[in-house]
Amino acid sequence: MPQPHSAATLIGSVQRAMRLLESVAEHEHGAPAKQLARETGLALPTAYHLLRTLVYEGYLRREKGLFFLGEAAERLGSSGAAQKRRSTVADTLAQWRDSIGVPVYYARYHDGEIEVMCVSDTPGNPAVEEWADFRETGHAHAIGQCLLSQLDEDARRDHLDRYPVQPVTRYTVRDNHTLLGRLERIGRMEPVVERQEYALGTVCAAIPITLGATVGTMAISLPARQADRLLLAARQLQSEIGRKLGSIGLCISI
Structure with missing residues (x-):
């Protein structure tokens, strides 16, 4: 035997x-x-x-x-490269989280959808809980507003046809017309700020990132009681992005 x-x-x-x-x-x-x-x-x-x-x-x-x-080995190589890119982004967000003292988010607009790709937080500075689907409530949070502001008018209207404006909190923008007007007024490289529009007790800011065809954003959040820190922290993040974008650009553009 x-x-x-x-x-x-x-x-x-x-x-x-x-x-x-x-x-x-x-x-x-x-x-x-x-x-x-x-x-x-x-x-x-x-x-x-x-x-x-x-x-x-x-x-x-x-x-x-x-x-x-063969193809199986090449798939392994591609998966390993993708994992390395994700790790690079996660490590970078963690550095910014620690240096600024806030949760940091990376999101992108891909195939007509808002996708939160990476979140870095700590028990002392937790991220915003996704209590309402981020994809469906882009009008209410800084991440979504920042991404939508980078789209052309047709793409914005297409998104709002699929995910129309609806109240999330009492501070949320009330209709598509008002939201579109707000998006038009956002400066090209200005931080996008929302205060308690997605979650009561939370304020957020997002920095636009456009690399080739990639529409992305890095964002932060703070408790509303620390709202006076928001713009300063957003400017710190913007400065960090400017220094690091060359080294992580490929990672977030694929």
Whole structure:
């Protein structure tokens, strides 16, 4: 009766397969099995077996006797790159959170929707609770107003056709016409401020970010009792964005 593979044997097989993948990745124009076996120090029969398995699983592809990275391996690489971009943005927001002493948000307008991509807060300075869907209440919060202010008139009206203005608190703008007028008056690079329009007891400010086709914003929030800090904190954030935008621009534009 065949004995089950030991853990050491299974781990060894994975290690050998990973060495082959790494070796293939170093050859842009492909490499034959014999060369890969030699570079990884594997016996040729072992290398052949692992290479066939990796081709079958989609991690490699074989063309005219040469092995190349397959779609599955490329997806892994893309996922890793995306994770690194998210980590870079999260780390940057955390630095701003700590230096300014406020929760910091990154959001974008993508495919007709408001998307909050990252939030950095602390127990002492918590983020605003999303008690009403951010996508549907863009008229009521600084993030949404900032994003909508960067769109052209047709895109704004399309958004409001799908998500019409409705009361969220007693301070919320009351109708589409009033909101559109407000958006028209927002300066191109001015912070967008709202006071208790989305959540009672909270004031927010958002800074517009436009990179290529990406419409985005960085925002902060404060308890209403600290409203006198809001504009100063927003200017601090704007200054930090100006210093860091070059290094994180690619991360937030993809």
